[in-house]
Amino acid sequence: MELDELTARLIDRYQHGMPLCAEPYVEMAQDLGCSERELMACLQRLELAGALSRIGPVFDHCRAGASTLAALAVPAERLEQVAARISRYPEVNHNYAREHHYNLWFVLTGPNRRHLEQILDELEKDTGLIPLDLPMLTAYRIDLGFALGVHP
Template sequence: MPLLALEQRLIERFQHGMPICAEPYLEMAQVLDCSEAQVIACLQQMAERGSLSRIGPVFDHHRAGASTLAALAVPAERLQQVAERVSQYPEVNHNYAREHHYNLWFVLTGPDRPHLQRVLDELEADTGLTPLDLPMLTAYRIDLGFALGDAP
Protein backbone atom coordinates (compact mmCIF):
# COMPACT_ATOMS: atom_id res chain seq x y z
CA MET A 1 0.00 0.00 0.00
CA PRO A 2 2.05 3.00 -1.20
CA LEU A 3 1.71 6.26 0.65
CA LEU A 4 0.56 9.44 -0.98
CA ALA A 5 3.22 12.13 -1.19
CA LEU A 6 2.00 14.13 1.82
CA GLU A 7 1.58 10.97 3.92
CA GLN A 8 5.11 9.85 3.12
CA ARG A 9 6.57 13.23 4.00
CA LEU A 10 4.53 13.42 7.21
CA ILE A 11 5.71 9.99 8.37
CA GLU A 12 9.34 10.58 7.39
CA ARG A 13 9.41 13.91 9.16
CA PHE A 14 7.37 13.06 12.29
CA GLN A 15 7.81 9.32 13.02
CA HIS A 16 10.68 10.20 15.34
CA GLY A 17 8.98 13.12 17.04
CA MET A 18 6.16 15.64 16.69
CA PRO A 19 5.85 19.15 18.14
CA ILE A 20 4.99 19.40 21.83
CA CYS A 21 3.39 22.83 21.71
CA ALA A 22 -0.07 24.32 21.45
CA GLU A 23 -1.54 23.63 17.99
CA PRO A 24 0.98 20.93 17.03
CA TYR A 25 -0.75 20.19 13.70
CA LEU A 26 -0.39 23.85 12.69
CA GLU A 27 3.36 23.62 13.28
CA MET A 28 3.50 20.34 11.34
CA ALA A 29 1.58 22.02 8.50
CA GLN A 30 4.16 24.79 8.34
CA VAL A 31 6.99 22.25 8.10
CA LEU A 32 5.13 20.27 5.43
CA ASP A 33 4.04 23.43 3.58
CA CYS A 34 0.34 22.62 3.68
CA SER A 35 -2.68 23.61 5.80
CA GLU A 36 -3.48 22.41 9.31
CA ALA A 37 -6.73 20.91 7.95
CA GLN A 38 -4.72 18.93 5.40
CA VAL A 39 -2.48 17.51 8.15
CA ILE A 40 -5.49 16.36 10.16
CA ALA A 41 -7.23 14.95 7.07
CA CYS A 42 -4.02 13.13 6.13
CA LEU A 43 -3.76 11.55 9.60
CA GLN A 44 -7.44 10.55 9.46
CA GLN A 45 -7.05 8.93 6.04
CA MET A 46 -3.97 7.02 7.17
CA ALA A 47 -5.75 5.86 10.32
CA GLU A 48 -8.76 4.69 8.30
CA ARG A 49 -6.58 2.80 5.84
CA GLY A 50 -4.54 1.27 8.66
CA SER A 51 -1.23 2.78 7.60
CA LEU A 52 -1.05 4.94 10.76
CA SER A 53 -0.70 2.83 13.87
CA ARG A 54 -1.31 5.81 16.13
CA ILE A 55 -0.10 9.30 16.97
CA GLY A 56 1.09 10.21 20.45
CA PRO A 57 3.53 9.16 23.16
CA VAL A 58 5.43 5.87 22.93
CA PHE A 59 6.21 4.66 26.44
CA ASP A 60 9.30 2.81 27.60
CA HIS A 61 7.78 -0.31 29.13
CA HIS A 62 11.13 -1.41 30.54
CA ARG A 63 10.74 1.38 33.02
CA ALA A 64 7.37 0.12 34.17
CA GLY A 65 8.81 -3.08 35.53
CA ALA A 66 10.70 -6.03 34.13
CA SER A 67 10.73 -7.63 30.70
CA THR A 68 12.54 -10.37 28.87
CA LEU A 69 12.69 -12.02 25.48
CA ALA A 70 11.89 -15.71 25.81
CA ALA A 71 12.00 -18.57 23.32
CA LEU A 72 10.89 -22.19 23.22
CA ALA A 73 11.98 -25.03 20.95
CA VAL A 74 8.59 -26.61 20.31
CA PRO A 75 8.06 -29.85 18.36
CA ALA A 76 6.23 -28.89 15.16
CA GLU A 77 3.11 -30.91 15.98
CA ARG A 78 2.71 -29.07 19.32
CA LEU A 79 3.48 -25.56 18.08
CA GLN A 80 -0.12 -24.37 17.73
CA GLN A 81 -1.13 -25.65 21.17
CA VAL A 82 1.94 -24.26 22.96
CA ALA A 83 1.64 -20.93 21.12
CA GLU A 84 -1.95 -20.58 22.30
CA ARG A 85 -0.89 -21.36 25.87
CA VAL A 86 1.82 -18.68 25.70
CA SER A 87 -0.49 -16.06 24.14
CA GLN A 88 -3.03 -16.54 26.95
CA TYR A 89 -0.73 -14.74 29.38
CA PRO A 90 -1.48 -11.03 29.65
CA GLU A 91 2.26 -10.66 30.33
CA VAL A 92 2.91 -11.65 26.68
CA ASN A 93 2.48 -8.75 24.26
CA HIS A 94 4.44 -10.13 21.30
CA ASN A 95 4.48 -13.79 20.26
CA TYR A 96 6.04 -14.82 16.95
CA ALA A 97 6.61 -18.16 15.27
CA ARG A 98 10.09 -18.08 13.74
CA GLU A 99 11.91 -20.50 11.47
CA HIS A 100 14.57 -21.94 13.78
CA HIS A 101 15.16 -24.76 16.30
CA TYR A 102 13.87 -22.18 18.80
CA ASN A 103 10.65 -21.59 16.89
CA LEU A 104 8.46 -19.64 19.32
CA TRP A 105 9.64 -16.20 20.50
CA PHE A 106 7.75 -13.94 22.87
CA VAL A 107 8.25 -10.85 25.00
CA LEU A 108 7.22 -11.08 28.65
CA THR A 109 6.51 -7.87 30.58
CA GLY A 110 5.55 -7.72 34.25
CA PRO A 111 5.86 -5.64 37.40
CA ASP A 112 9.13 -7.23 38.51
CA ARG A 113 11.62 -9.99 37.77
CA PRO A 114 10.17 -12.58 40.24
CA HIS A 115 6.81 -12.18 38.49
CA LEU A 116 8.42 -13.04 35.13
CA GLN A 117 10.26 -15.95 36.70
CA ARG A 118 6.96 -17.41 37.94
CA VAL A 119 5.52 -17.22 34.41
CA LEU A 120 8.63 -18.88 32.95
CA ASP A 121 8.57 -21.63 35.61
CA GLU A 122 4.86 -22.20 35.04
CA LEU A 123 5.35 -22.47 31.27
CA GLU A 124 8.18 -24.95 31.77
CA ALA A 125 6.09 -27.06 34.14
CA ASP A 126 3.09 -26.96 31.78
CA THR A 127 4.90 -27.70 28.54
CA GLY A 128 7.96 -29.67 29.64
CA LEU A 129 10.01 -27.25 27.52
CA THR A 130 12.75 -25.08 29.03
CA PRO A 131 12.46 -21.46 27.88
CA LEU A 132 15.44 -19.40 26.82
CA ASP A 133 15.40 -16.30 29.01
CA LEU A 134 17.24 -13.43 27.32
CA PRO A 135 16.67 -10.13 29.12
CA MET A 136 18.06 -6.99 27.54
CA LEU A 137 21.51 -6.08 28.87
CA THR A 138 22.18 -2.97 26.78
CA ALA A 139 20.00 -1.12 24.27
CA TYR A 140 21.82 0.21 21.24
CA ARG A 141 18.62 1.19 19.47
CA ILE A 142 15.03 1.10 20.70
CA ASP A 143 12.15 1.30 18.25
CA LEU A 144 12.64 4.82 16.98
CA GLY A 145 11.25 3.85 13.60
CA PHE A 146 13.39 3.16 10.59
CA ALA A 147 14.05 4.87 7.28
CA LEU A 148 11.23 4.23 4.82
CA GLY A 149 13.53 4.57 1.83
CA ASP A 150 12.24 5.08 -1.69
CA ALA A 151 8.73 3.98 -2.45
CA PRO A 152 8.76 0.61 -4.26
Protein backbone atom coordinates in the same frame (compact mmCIF):
# COMPACT_ATOMS: atom_id res chain seq x y z
CA MET B 1 1.87 -1.44 -0.77
CA GLU B 2 2.30 1.81 -2.64
CA LEU B 3 2.36 4.84 -0.38
CA ASP B 4 0.29 7.92 -1.08
CA GLU B 5 1.70 11.29 0.00
CA LEU B 6 -0.14 11.43 3.35
CA THR B 7 0.93 7.89 4.28
CA ALA B 8 4.55 8.58 3.41
CA ARG B 9 4.56 11.83 5.41
CA LEU B 10 2.86 10.12 8.36
CA ILE B 11 5.44 7.32 8.44
CA ASP B 12 8.34 9.70 7.94
CA ARG B 13 7.22 12.08 10.69
CA TYR B 14 5.77 9.74 13.32
CA GLN B 15 7.98 6.68 13.55
CA HIS B 16 9.27 8.52 16.63
CA GLY B 17 7.91 11.33 18.75
CA MET B 18 4.15 10.96 18.88
CA PRO B 19 2.58 13.95 20.63
CA LEU B 20 2.11 13.49 24.37
CA CYS B 21 -1.27 15.15 24.82
CA ALA B 22 -4.96 14.36 25.34
CA GLU B 23 -5.68 14.17 21.57
CA PRO B 24 -2.51 13.06 19.80
CA TYR B 25 -4.27 12.17 16.54
CA VAL B 26 -5.80 15.66 16.28
CA GLU B 27 -2.37 17.21 16.78
CA MET B 28 -0.79 14.79 14.27
CA ALA B 29 -3.47 15.61 11.68
CA GLN B 30 -2.93 19.35 12.14
CA ASP B 31 0.83 18.85 11.74
CA LEU B 32 0.30 16.82 8.55
CA GLY B 33 -2.30 19.22 7.11
CA CYS B 34 -5.21 16.78 7.05
CA SER B 35 -8.30 15.99 9.11
CA GLU B 36 -8.29 13.56 12.00
CA ARG B 37 -10.68 11.40 9.97
CA GLU B 38 -8.20 11.24 7.06
CA LEU B 39 -5.39 10.38 9.45
CA MET B 40 -7.38 7.57 11.08
CA ALA B 41 -8.35 6.20 7.64
CA CYS B 42 -4.68 6.22 6.68
CA LEU B 43 -3.74 4.30 9.83
CA GLN B 44 -6.53 1.81 9.20
CA ARG B 45 -5.31 1.20 5.62
CA LEU B 46 -1.81 0.55 6.96
CA GLU B 47 -3.17 -1.90 9.52
CA LEU B 48 -5.36 -3.73 6.99
CA ALA B 49 -2.38 -4.00 4.62
CA GLY B 50 -0.33 -5.60 7.40
CA ALA B 51 2.11 -2.69 7.41
CA LEU B 52 1.15 -1.48 10.88
CA SER B 53 0.81 -3.71 13.90
CA ARG B 54 1.01 -1.33 16.82
CA ILE B 55 0.98 2.31 17.84
CA GLY B 56 2.35 2.95 21.28
CA PRO B 57 5.25 3.92 23.45
CA VAL B 58 8.49 2.05 23.93
CA PHE B 59 9.46 2.14 27.57
CA ASP B 60 12.87 1.94 29.15
CA HIS B 61 12.08 -1.31 30.95
CA CYS B 62 14.82 -0.71 33.54
CA ARG B 63 12.83 2.29 34.79
CA ALA B 64 9.48 0.54 34.62
CA GLY B 65 10.34 -2.90 36.03
CA ALA B 66 11.89 -5.92 34.37
CA SER B 67 12.02 -7.38 30.88
CA THR B 68 13.36 -10.46 29.16
CA LEU B 69 13.58 -11.94 25.69
CA ALA B 70 12.34 -15.52 25.69
CA ALA B 71 12.08 -18.30 23.15
CA LEU B 72 10.45 -21.69 22.83
CA ALA B 73 11.17 -24.67 20.60
CA VAL B 74 7.61 -25.39 19.48
CA PRO B 75 6.58 -28.31 17.27
CA ALA B 76 5.34 -26.83 13.98
CA GLU B 77 1.83 -28.21 14.41
CA ARG B 78 1.48 -26.39 17.77
CA LEU B 79 3.05 -23.06 16.78
CA GLU B 80 -0.19 -21.07 16.30
CA GLN B 81 -1.76 -22.52 19.45
CA VAL B 82 1.27 -21.73 21.63
CA ALA B 83 1.67 -18.25 20.09
CA ALA B 84 -2.00 -17.50 20.87
CA ARG B 85 -1.47 -18.71 24.46
CA ILE B 86 1.55 -16.42 24.89
CA SER B 87 -0.30 -13.45 23.40
CA ARG B 88 -2.96 -13.67 26.11
CA TYR B 89 -0.48 -12.31 28.64
CA PRO B 90 -0.63 -8.50 28.87
CA GLU B 91 3.08 -8.65 29.77
CA VAL B 92 3.87 -9.85 26.22
CA ASN B 93 4.20 -6.93 23.83
CA HIS B 94 4.88 -9.11 20.79
CA ASN B 95 5.84 -12.61 19.72
CA TYR B 96 7.08 -13.86 16.41
CA ALA B 97 8.05 -17.04 14.59
CA ARG B 98 11.62 -17.64 13.42
CA GLU B 99 13.24 -20.35 11.35
CA HIS B 100 15.36 -21.96 14.04
CA HIS B 101 15.18 -24.72 16.63
CA TYR B 102 13.86 -21.99 18.95
CA ASN B 103 11.13 -20.92 16.59
CA LEU B 104 8.85 -18.77 18.77
CA TRP B 105 10.32 -15.64 20.37
CA PHE B 106 8.63 -13.12 22.65
CA VAL B 107 9.39 -10.23 24.98
CA LEU B 108 8.01 -10.17 28.52
CA THR B 109 7.84 -6.96 30.56
CA GLY B 110 6.62 -6.80 34.14
CA PRO B 111 7.00 -5.11 37.50
CA ASN B 112 9.96 -7.26 38.61
CA ARG B 113 12.07 -10.26 37.72
CA ARG B 114 10.12 -12.64 39.97
CA HIS B 115 6.90 -11.76 38.10
CA LEU B 116 8.53 -12.70 34.79
CA GLU B 117 9.82 -15.97 36.24
CA GLN B 118 6.29 -16.83 37.39
CA ILE B 119 4.96 -16.30 33.87
CA LEU B 120 7.74 -18.41 32.33
CA ASP B 121 7.06 -21.17 34.88
CA GLU B 122 3.33 -21.00 34.10
CA LEU B 123 4.01 -21.20 30.36
CA GLU B 124 6.26 -24.22 30.88
CA LYS B 125 3.54 -26.00 32.88
CA ASP B 126 0.80 -25.07 30.36
CA THR B 127 2.72 -25.97 27.21
CA GLY B 128 5.21 -28.61 28.36
CA LEU B 129 7.92 -26.55 26.64
CA ILE B 130 10.95 -25.12 28.45
CA PRO B 131 11.43 -21.39 27.80
CA LEU B 132 14.85 -20.05 26.93
CA ASP B 133 15.16 -16.96 29.15
CA LEU B 134 17.52 -14.25 27.87
CA PRO B 135 17.38 -11.20 30.16
CA MET B 136 19.16 -8.12 28.85
CA LEU B 137 22.55 -7.53 30.45
CA THR B 138 23.45 -4.34 28.58
CA ALA B 139 21.07 -1.92 26.87
CA TYR B 140 21.90 -0.54 23.43
CA ARG B 141 19.61 2.18 22.12
CA ILE B 142 19.55 1.95 18.34
CA ASP B 143 16.47 4.16 17.77
CA LEU B 144 15.58 2.27 14.62
CA GLY B 145 13.64 4.20 12.02
CA PHE B 146 13.43 4.40 8.26
CA ALA B 147 13.37 7.95 6.93
CA LEU B 148 11.48 8.23 3.68
CA GLY B 149 12.72 11.79 3.13
CA VAL B 150 9.28 13.24 2.44
CA HIS B 151 8.69 15.31 5.59
CA PRO B 152 10.30 18.77 5.71
